[in-house]
Amino acid sequence: MPDPSTAPQADTSSDHTIDPAMLHPAAVDVTRQLQAAGYEALLVGGCVRDLLLGMAPKDYDVATDATPEQVARVFRRARIIGRRFRIVHVRAGREVIEVTTFRRAPDDEGGQTEQGRILADNEWGDLDSDALRRDFTVNALYYDPLTNEGIDHVDGLVDLENRVLRVIGDPRQRFAEDPVRMVRAVRFMAKLGFDLAPETAAALAECRNLLAGVPPARLFDEVLKLFHYGHGMRAAELLQAHGMLSLLFPVLAPWLEDDATVPAIVIRALENTDARVNEGKAVISPFLFAALLWPPVRERFDALRSSGRPAIEALHRASDHVVAEECAAVAVPRRVSSVTREIWELEHRLADRRPRAVKGLLENRRFRAAYDFMMLRNAVGERDAELCQWWTRIQEASEAQVVEMIATLPGGGGRRRSRRPRKRKNPAQ
Numbered sequence: 001m002p003d004p005s006t007a008p009q010a011d012t013s014s015d016h017t018i019d020p021a022m023l024h025p026a027a028v029d030v031t032r033q034l035q036a037a038g039y040e041a042l043l044v045g046g047c048v049r050d051l052l053l054g055m056a057p058k059d060y061d062v063a064t065d066a067t068p069e070q071v072a073r074v075f076r077r078a079r080i081i082g083r084r085f086r087i088v089h090v091r092a093g094r095e096v097i098e099v100t101t102f103r104r105a106p107d108d109e110g111g112q113t114e115q116g117r118i119l120a121d122n123e124w125g126d127l128d129s130d131a132l133r134r135d136f137t138v139n140a141l142y143y144d145p146l147t148n149e150g151i152d153h154v155d156g157l158v159d160l161e162n163r164v165l166r167v168i169g170d171p172r173q174r175f176a177e178d179p180v181r182m183v184r185a186v187r188f189m190a191k192l193g194f195d196l197a198p199e200t201a202a203a204l205a206e207c208r209n210l211l212a213g214v215p216p217a218r219l220f221d222e223v224l225k226l227f228h229y230g231h232g233m234r235a236a237e238l239l240q241a242h243g244m245l246s247l248l249f250p251v252l253a254p255w256l257e258d259d260a261t262v263p264a265i266v267i268r269a270l271e272n273t274d275a276r277v278n279e280g281k282a283v284i285s286p287f288l289f290a291a292l293l294w295p296p297v298r299e300r301f302d303a304l305r306s307s308g309r310p311a312i313e314a315l316h317r318a319s320d321h322v323v324a325e326e327c328a329a330v331a332v333p334r335r336v337s338s339v340t341r342e343i344w345e346l347e348h349r350l351a352d353r354r355p356r357a358v359k360g361l362l363e364n365r366r367f368r369a370a371y372d373f374m375m376l377r378n379a380v381g382e383r384d385a386e387l388c389q390w391w392t393r394i395q396e397a398s399e400a401q402v403v404e405m406i407a408t409l410p411g412g413g414g415r416r417r418s419r420r421p422r423k424r425k426n427p428a429q
Contacts, residue, residue: 017054034062039074043063043145045140066099075088077090103125131154135181135184138188165189180211205243211248228283293323304317347373349370350391
């Protein structure tokens, strides 16, 4: 692989496997407009990698020598985002194309933490330097859709053919610059079925604890990418194998000691999520976190109940404690954690089956998520099968059948005792 301290020799060729028919017109149009404005512009990164593998990219990135401000002047619907790493989102129809300016290694070491983490990465460069700032060789491949030429500076095509994930440059330094690259490495291994290059694997083992220094807010989106793209179960297995799962989910650490397997409810939830994604069905992040955080919530809930706390109070206290602890590692937004709490509470109420509450529960907007969570608990032996069957049947029952099913519940069939009306005092008295 090229020495990062020297200028790489570009391998430019039209002898590649990219099918131009697979390209998204919006990505081609953004590239064309930048080139027409006098700038260099190429597709880069995961979209090129996936196209070479015969996969349809989920999104497209364009790299250019235009600065973010210059890019924004080319496109009417463009927005500059980010501070540590400034990029431009160009909206083309319903698509958003991410445009980045060629970068080079930062000159000012004051822009790094003591551990080497880069706080700002906005030093503009050229194509050669940009290739060396990419994370993995297979993500440093460039493609010009207008000339049908591919450009490889770092032997990425060789690693792609050998299905190897290799960090560009010194992997220890690159992981220190941005520890999130280790999470990305796991995601790419899970998605692509690649193996880590030996030196990259050794560096990951040495540097994984640097994840503790990453701002928690940066890790939420990375966790969703791990588990919401159809390969979540494999990602969890790889995180556990490389000692990273407990770093992202410290609340699960007691369940992951001594190379223990991932908790059963987490395994089942990830398997179900993978199946839904691969079938084109929707998945929601609150349900994912409801499963991921449930083992410690249940343990704390049981302890509070044993000490005499009322059930709902115990559940609220357990939920608050576990969510707060997890947010110290991965900042789960309130819009997600609040719905996660609703799922836990509503599922608990489903288990109670109070006759007067049944119809209201069925109409609750979180009912389906709570029901699915109850079925998940049943699958791992935490809920009674009869309870789950009852809630399954009542969803398909007619109005008359619903009334009959409610009447069979304890306290559901008796007549209400009429209350004697109070005598009102005569206002004149």
